[in-house]
Amino acid sequence: MSVASSVISIVQEELAKHSATRLLLVRVRFGALANLVPEAMEFAFEAMTVGTDFEGAKLELAMAPVKLLCGGCGKEFEPQGKELLFAPCPACGEEAGHHVLAGRELYVEHIEAE
Ligand SMILES: [Zn+2]
Secondary structure (H helix, E strand, O other), X not given: OHHHHHHHHHHHHHHHHOOOOOEEEEEEXXXXXXXXXXXXXXXXXXXXXXOOOOOOOXXXXXXXXXXXXXXXXOOEEOOOOOOOOOOOOOOOOOOOOOEEEEOOOEEEEEEEEO
């Protein structure tokens, strides 16, 4: 519930700034490592907006790819497959010690309201 409620408060603040009241669409960008479960997020968002000015708003969840910096050779790469953090580097094959450059982000990327 906490991610949905913080998204809703961000949207409320933005709408207040622009004198809008009815939310049409909100797009949340999240990294594959952000521990966000899309189905749970959609369910929580719907449950929290029903009966409010935000009821019926479309929630778009856009996953951002993970980017790692190889712990062995320093090459930047996007891991493929399930092993995100311990994916083998395409250049040297190293599987451990990678530095996470992107993939943990979670933010409201776009809002449409009237
Ligand atoms: Zn490497």
